[in-house]
Amino acid sequence: MTEIQGATGLVLNEALLWERGVRGRRGFSLPRRDVEAVPLPEGCCRESTDLPDLSEVDVVRHYTRLSQWNFGVDTGMYPLGSCTMKYNPKINEHLAALPGFAGAHPLLPETLCQGALGLMYDLQGLLAEITGMDAVSLQPSAGAQGELTGMLLIHAFHRNHGSKRTKIIVPDTAHGTNPASAALCGYRPVPVSSNDRGILSRENVARVMDEETAGIMITNPNTLGLFEEQIREITEIVHEKGGLVYGDGANMNAVMGVVDMKRIGVDVLHLNLHKTFSTPHGGGGPGSGPVCVTEELEPFLPVPRIVKQDDRYGLSEDHVKSVGRLHAFYGSFGVMIKAYAYILSMGAENLKTASRLAVLNANYVKERLKDVYDLPYDRPCMHECVFTDKRLKAAKVTTLDVAKRLMDYGFHPPTIYFPLVVSGALMVEPTESESKDQVDRYVEAMRAIAAEAAEDPDLLRNAPARTRLHRLDETAAARHPCLKG
Amino acid sequence: MHYLSHTAEEIASMLEAIGVESLDDLFTTVPEACRRKKPMNMPPPLDEWELTGHLERMAKDTVAASGGTVFAGGGSYEHHIPAAVRALLQRSEFYTAYTPYQPEMTQGTLQAIYEYQTLVTRLLSMDVANASLYDGASALAEALLMAIRVTRRSRVAVSRAVHPHFRQVVRTYLGPTGYEILELPFREDGTTDLEALDDVSDVAAVAVQSPNVFGCIERLGEAADRAHQGGALLVSAFTEPLAFGLFKPPGDQGADIACGEGQSFGIPQSFGGPLLGVFATRDRYVRSIPGRLVGKTVDKDGQRGFVLTLATREQHIRREKATSNICTNNSLCALASAIYLACLGGTGLEDLARLNYDKAGFLKGRLIDAGFSVPFGAPTFNEFVLEAPKGFDRTYERLLDQGTVAGIPLGRWYPELSSHYLLCVTETKTAETMERLVREMTS
Numbered sequence: 001m002t003e004i005q006g007a008t009g010l011v012l013n014e015a016l017l018w019e020r021g022v023r024g025r026r027g028f029s030l031p032r033r034d035v036e037a038v039p040l041p042e043g044c045c046r047e048s049t050d051l052p053d054l055s056e057v058d059v060v061r062h063y064t065r066l067s068q069w070n071f072g073v074d075t076g077m078y079p080l081g082s083c084t085m086k087y088n089p090k091i092n093e094h095l096a097a098l099p100g101f102a103g104a105h106p107l108l109p110e111t112l113c114q115g116a117l118g119l120m121y122d123l124q125g126l127l128a129e130i131t132g133m134d135a136v137s138l139q140p141s142a143g144a145q146g147e148l149t150g151m152l153l154i155h156a157f158h159r160n161h162g163s164k165r166t167k168i169i170v171p172d173t174a175h176g177t178n179p180a181s182a183a184l185c186g187y188r189p190v191p192v193s194s195n196d197r198g199i200l201s202r203e204n205v206a207r208v209m210d211e212e213t214a215g216i217m218i219t220n221p222n223t224l225g226l227f228e229e230q231i232r233e234i235t236e237i238v239h240e241k242g243g244l245v246y247g248d249g250a251n252m253n254a255v256m257g258v259v260d261m262k263r264i265g266v267d268v269l270h271l272n273l274h275k276t277f278s279t280p281h282g283g284g285g286p287g288s289g290p291v292c293v294t295e296e297l298e299p300f301l302p303v304p305r306i307v308k309q310d311d312r313y314g315l316s317e318d319h320v321k322s323v324g325r326l327h328a329f330y331g332s333f334g335v336m337i338k339a340y341a342y343i344l345s346m347g348a349e350n351l352k353t354a355s356r357l358a359v360l361n362a363n364y365v366k367e368r369l370k371d372v373y374d375l376p377y378d379r380p381c382m383h384e385c386v387f388t389d390k391r392l393k394a395a396k397v398t399t400l401d402v403a404k405r406l407m408d409y410g411f412h413p414p415t416i417y418f419p420l421v422v423s424g425a426l427m428v429e430p431t432e433s434e435s436k437d438q439v440d441r442y443v444e445a446m447r448a449i450a451a452e453a454a455e456d457p458d459l460l461r462n463a464p465a466r467t468r469l470h471r472l473d474e475t476a477a478a479r480h481p482c483l484k485g
Numbered sequence: 486m487h488y489l490s491h492t493a494e495e496i497a498s499m500l501e502a503i504g505v506e507s508l509d510d511l512f513t514t515v516p517e518a519c520r521r522k523k524p525m526n527m528p529p530p531l532d533e534w535e536l537t538g539h540l541e542r543m544a545k546d547t548v549a550a551s552g553g554t555v556f557a558g559g560g561s562y563e564h565h566i567p568a569a570v571r572a573l574l575q576r577s578e579f580y581t582a583y584t585p586y587q588p589e590m591t592q593g594t595l596q597a598i599y600e601y602q603t604l605v606t607r608l609l610s611m612d613v614a615n616a617s618l619y620d621g622a623s624a625l626a627e628a629l630l631m632a633i634r635v636t637r638r639s640r641v642a643v644s645r646a647v648h649p650h651f652r653q654v655v656r657t658y659l660g661p662t663g664y665e666i667l668e669l670p671f672r673e674d675g676t677t678d679l680e681a682l683d684d685v686s687d688v689a690a691v692a693v694q695s696p697n698v699f700g701c702i703e704r705l706g707e708a709a710d711r712a713h714q715g716g717a718l719l720v721s722a723f724t725e726p727l728a729f730g731l732f733k734p735p736g737d738q739g740a741d742i743a744c745g746e747g748q749s750f751g752i753p754q755s756f757g758g759p760l761l762g763v764f765a766t767r768d769r770y771v772r773s774i775p776g777r778l779v780g781k782t783v784d785k786d787g788q789r790g791f792v793l794t795l796a797t798r799e800q801h802i803r804r805e806k807a808t809s810n811i812c813t814n815n816s817l818c819a820l821a822s823a824i825y826l827a828c829l830g831g832t833g834l835e836d837l838a839r840l841n842y843d844k845a846g847f848l849k850g851r852l853i854d855a856g857f858s859v860p861f862g863a864p865t866f867n868e869f870v871l872e873a874p875k876g877f878d879r880t881y882e883r884l885l886d887q888g889t890v891a892g893i894p895l896g897r898w899y900p901e902l903s904s905h906y907l908l909c910v911t912e913t914k915t916a917e918t919m920e921r922l923v924r925e926m927t928s
Contacts, residue, residue: 038846100544106757115546329757347530
């Protein structure tokens with residue numbers, strides 16, 4: 001490798017907002033006053049607000065500098081496993097900002113918002129087609145709320161059938177949001193272990209599935225990046241006992257155009273528009289977590305539903321079995337626009353290619369690194385691969401050290417210490433957006449770090465060395481929380 | 486496809502490195518019985534220019550509030566957004582990053598959210614704020630769940646003058662676990678009737694909204710006293726936080742949790758989402774807070790920095806025992822609101838709130854002069870309820886045909902208010918536009 005991307009450049013310091021404030025400055029063009037002052041009521045007004053006053057240029061410099069301390073997908077490769085950090089097309093940002101969309105009031109009469117309703121209706125249809133499911137609600141605000149919606153649907157379904165179930169099966173590879181979402185429906189999570197091949201076995205599921213169990217939550221491909229090969233048998237076992245199957249679609253980016261989620265026995269699936277469908281992650285949100293369901297669960301979907309009659313779109317609240325409302329309005333409409341634009345610009349063939357290239361990149365990383373990093377499951381992976389810190393232990397360096405050292409090479413680290421079933425996990429998801437040469441540079445960096453671990457482990461322990469701040473003390477932050485200035 | 490960069494040669498050489506012949510061979514672990522029988526059926530891909538045309542047509546089929554003719558609020562407010570806010574949000578180092586799991590690479594997001602938390606606590610006069618939730622409605626639901634956790638009680642009292650959509654979301658969140666929700670009626674002046682609390686005991690939380698759904702300022706101090714007498718927390722919700730530039734914030738009136746919608750602060754209305762769930766509480770409840778928190782710390786050289794903290798409350802560690810199932814916050818929306826508040830500053834916020842108050846007061850006064858009645862006597866901010874004379878529904882429809890939305894008909898939410906409309910005025914409405922509306926409404 002000739003040139004390291006993480007070269008040190010000019011990095012500017014920046015104060016906190018209130019350290020810059022000077023009373024009397026302003027960064028806002030106050031609209032002209034064209035009405036008289038109206039008397040204020042007595043006893044309910046505040047004396048002053050303690051917010052800093054800044055000029056427009058102060059504000060612009062402040063946030064520009066902060067932005068320069070951040071690393072995004074536009075900055076470089078961001079192979080954060082389970083998060084699908086793919087490229088976020090620029091045109092989509094432009095389209096979501098069109099005045100008709102960005103300026104639309106959510107309670108407009110239907111006659112005045114046909115475009116917005118039509119977009120949502122079309123997007124529902126496209127997501128149903130991509131997943132193979134029958135009906136879609138776009139209302140959940142993010143993946144975790146999609147999961148909650150899925151649990152609510154399962155809960156409502158059982159209640160409607162007069163059945164009171166108390167448990168839900170959650171594999172040990174599940175995202176932490178799974179058990180937390182299930183708990184909101186009063187379900188007690190029943191763990192089930194994956195087998196020595198990193199996947200669920202029909203025997204393990206059959207052992208815990210009973211008529212007290214509402215269903216199972218399955219991420220497929222799972223968080224080890226492996227396809228649950230026995231999924232058909234597992235969903236049959238669950239269905240036979242009257243349970244339902246919740247599919248966590250966080251990893252849908254591996255299987256577009258390949259897998260039919262309804263056919264594998266999924267009853268409800270959430271998608272993350274901010275993963276599979278390229279909408280930006282925004283530094284941690286906003287996301288959008290639509291749920292896709294079978295015909296059987298459709299009556300329970302959240303309200304309002306988007307309906308179409310004689311080429312006119314409308315909102316319908318009249319669904320007595322519905323789980324109710326999840327969002328103040330209809331969900332993250334601004335995010336939906338970007339996902340819709342992405343799907344329309346890709347089309348069926350390119351979406352499938354995206355999945356195939358995502359899987360190609362992950363398998364390539366796996367093959368090129370497995371001689372230097374321990375690969376606990378040496379089998380074909382899907383969109384991500386998981387290594388461990390086993391071979392690093394001799395040099396007394398950790399997964400965290402490798403992650404921090406990657407920063408010095410100009411890469412965002414992978415997801416670390418997850419999934420929990422693997423000790424010291426390094427979970428790499430390159431996505432289809434990374435070209436071969438980019439992936440090659442990443443592989444070279446990972447190999448160089450493995451060599452450093454053996455020769456000069458302090459390079460890893462003291463990493464990152466090239467960032468503005470060095471390793472941060474997270475223990476101190478939690479011990480004496482300081483959450484505001 | 487220009488979002489994909491692999492050439493055929495590169496694919497071939499990568500397949501060779503893996504040791505398989507074709508891309509299909511990468512999917513051998515997917516059993517035949519799991520596969521699609523047919524390819525996905527979708528329209529052919531659109532190029533960038535076709536796509537733009539297609540979405541522009543759809544956007545034109547939706548009336549933008551910026552036309553100056555939508556006098557509706559009801560949880561979504563039209564406010565001017567400074568160009569500086571829009572420009573800074575387009576910094577892709579912010580919007581293409583993810584959750585700041587690796588603090589050395591995400592100090593920008595982390596400091597910005599720490600500043601956001603600080604601005605929120607100052608605005609609401611509370612001790613501690615989280616890094617944001619999805620929207621005001623789920624923030625209220627999370628607040629009630631938190632009150633249930635900290636009081637170990639299982640019923641909550643929610644005012645009917647809380648936004649009806651918020652109350653629906655609360656029912657969705659609290660329903661399956663069987664928590665009881667009591668509704669408090671509203672009085673003739675448009676504020677919550679707290680007398681109804683006399684008949685109930687063991688309430689975990691009393692939830693009111695101020696300004697409430699009718700735009701009326703609630704007597705939060707009184708509500709706090711009543712709640713605390715019975716050992717309950719006061720949860721004070723809001724949909725229009727700009728009001729706190731003028732009116733006493735919930736923290737100065739005894740609220741234990743203040744939560745609500747932050748869309749007014751620099752976030753486009755965008756047909757109702759994405760939104761910003763603002764959540765703040767007292768120091769003593771810090772370990773029961775739902776959602777993410779950013780805290781100050783130092784790096785190994787003693788330099789100031791910021792990290793996600795108190796993660797032991799959260800789902801990825803506590804799993805089913807977490808304080809919430811939430812994983813993300815609405816970070817970019819929180820950033821937008823922080824930049825917006827930084828532009829306004831304290832004095833700007835006070836001036837803008839006063840201007841909103843005066844403009845809404847102007848329309849209210851003109852409509853009263855024109856013979857309309859304003860049934861609720863409590864002070865209002867930005868929004869107020871109008872009782873329309875018989876036959877006004879035809880006028881309302883005629884105005885709609887012209888693209889003017891003369892408020893939100895309240896009958897859909899409150900059957901007893903079927904001839905009532907909720908009107909909203911912000912700084913975006915000129916005196917001239919309001920005069921024109923009054924003329925149209927009376928002609």
